[in-house]
Amino acid sequence: MKVGIKDIAARAGVSIATVSHAFRNPGRVSRETREKVLKVARDLGYSPNNLAVSLRTARSGNIVVIIPDVAGSHNSGIIKSIENVAHHRGYSVLLGDTQGSEDREREFAAMTLSRQADGIILMSHRLPFRIDTDHQDFSALPPLVNGCEFTGHEEVPLVTIDDVVAGEDATRHLIEYGHRDIAVITGDMNSPSSQYRLDGFRSMMKEAGLEIRDRQIIFGEYTLEGGEAAARRLLLHKTRPTAIFCFSDEIAIGCMSVLRTSGFQVPDDISVMGFDNIRFARYFNPPLTTISQPTEKIGTLCATLLLDMIDGKPPKTIRHVLPHELLVRESTRRLH
């Protein structure tokens, strides 16, 4: 039933080596034998067993992307562009949705050790290997690029935006709009990018001589529900901010929904600022002011870098900082 290279060889009256060459090394086989082989292959409905090919060539043709949540709007955009370049270069992508679990990060990363994947795109802040025990040094790591997050290892190629500056830009916008009482809703603070954004917020507030009330910094998580919960805590207090800087658009959307049901108008009563510029941001009511991340470029660059590494071309630059952009729409309002 399942036809292999040797069935073709038998039927075409050539050796299996010739069949193999006919496919991968057309130059080493005469035109006519090649055509004969190809025809027989077609007649027999042959399709190569890539497992065997991979075993032999030590190249699986897969890359694995390790990401906390496939369904997040920002993430799925990145995945899509990764898949796109991978496909163009003949690779498939294995999906590693970790839900933030370090165990699962490790499991997925182990697919390179077990030869099921040739490299890793890691959207996490922790390296899924024990450098000290599993690997002697970084050169022994499988091809790996770190996207959007920073593991703390300078040796690992990195694709990201400048979260500190982005945090500053967002805050500056609010300040320029006359806000003095600015709250922030962070995402998971285990992630360095969240810390950087908060650093940016703090430095800009300080620069403007504005006071930061600890109570107005809500440590949340990167979800719609996180935004809701945080907004509720914010509204509870006697004094309320005039603007809220949310560390993701999803947080902002969750937050705005609570504001609305609590009777607040955005931006008339409270300005809300997001982060990411997910697809939905400009469609929201009101359209979301946000920091735009170059989602597609991030995915494309991660994949390109990784595939180059797999091909033996180490990246010229280790640290790739892509430009972000402040997008002022209608969820923030100038005071007075």
Place this chain on the structure above:
Amino acid sequence: MKVGIKDIAARAGVSIATVSHAFRNPGRVSRETREKVLKVARDLGYSPNNLAVSLRTARSGNIVVIIPDVAGSHNSGIIKSIENVAHHRGYSVLLGDTQGSEDREREFAAMTLSRQADGIILMSHRLPFRIDTDHQDFSALPPLVNGCEFTGHEEVPLVTIDDVVAGEDATRHLIEYGHRDIAVITGDMNSPSSQYRLDGFRSMMKEAGLEIRDRQIIFGEYTLEGGEAAARRLLLHKTRPTAIFCFSDEIAIGCMSVLRTSGFQVPDDISVMGFDNIRFARYFNPPLTTISQPTEKIGTLCATLLLDMIDGKPPKTIRHVLPHELLVRESTRRLH
């Protein structure tokens, strides 16, 4: 550098068969040898070459999900739940984002032929195989389950909702709210589920004795931009509908955004109804009235069915119709 089963065998002073058994067939090896083997394996940093295992066992441990757009909110939710059950059952998922291209559907499906995947979850309305030529009959197809769409082949296990009834339910809601002038914005009409929804709309309108103006059926596509474009066409005409039934939430969101910028209030001037109940639907302003699809259940069932098939357990039921639900929120309004 790369340690294999035979390195362990050598170091532990046993045969490679014993090493293999120590891992996969612990009962067939004495306690002490097994422990010795395991220890050596750990010391040497052994990790099995799953390519070799797969080649030998003829089981890749991968399933491929073929889906038009990974980044679509409805889709990514399904993928996430597929990934979840796959992972629990020891499988990985290969991502097949096709952007609607039939070629790419075929390419991804071919991964089963090339043994890189053991089965397929197909979110498309066309079978990526030529039944006549590639395969004699359906029993020769690789394990396959069809999700959310219908290929027209009754033999292929199917997980879906009843789109006709869902279309009727949506339309009935609008009619019950007093609307007589109802427009619809469809998605890609190549997809049978779109056709079914439209069938449902038509039959319900007819049942209510309401007139359907052809001009008020806009054939669009399942995107935010599709919703925008369709809404513009709708608004252009002298007479306007009082309600718009959109075939996806994304369409509805695009549509509402155009309504808003054109000065219309939703639902005061025009009611808008979505479909899918994506995560964002209830957070929208106004919260979206929609038909809820059991996203997670769809993914879970698809994966379970497929994995069972791979394990040699053919599904008892071929056609799985999951319940949908009308969710009345605030984007539709009772007339008068």
Place this chain on the structure above:
DNA sequence: TTGAAAGCGCTAACAT
């Protein structure tokens, strides 16, 4: 231009 043969790393039937 073609073929013989070794072997990628592992599993599993069979033998001991």
Place this chain on the structure above:
DNA sequence: ATGTTAGCGCTTTCAA
């Protein structure tokens, strides 16, 4: 309980 051995399906030297 452990070992021997024959492959899984293919690529790739090396020789003819």
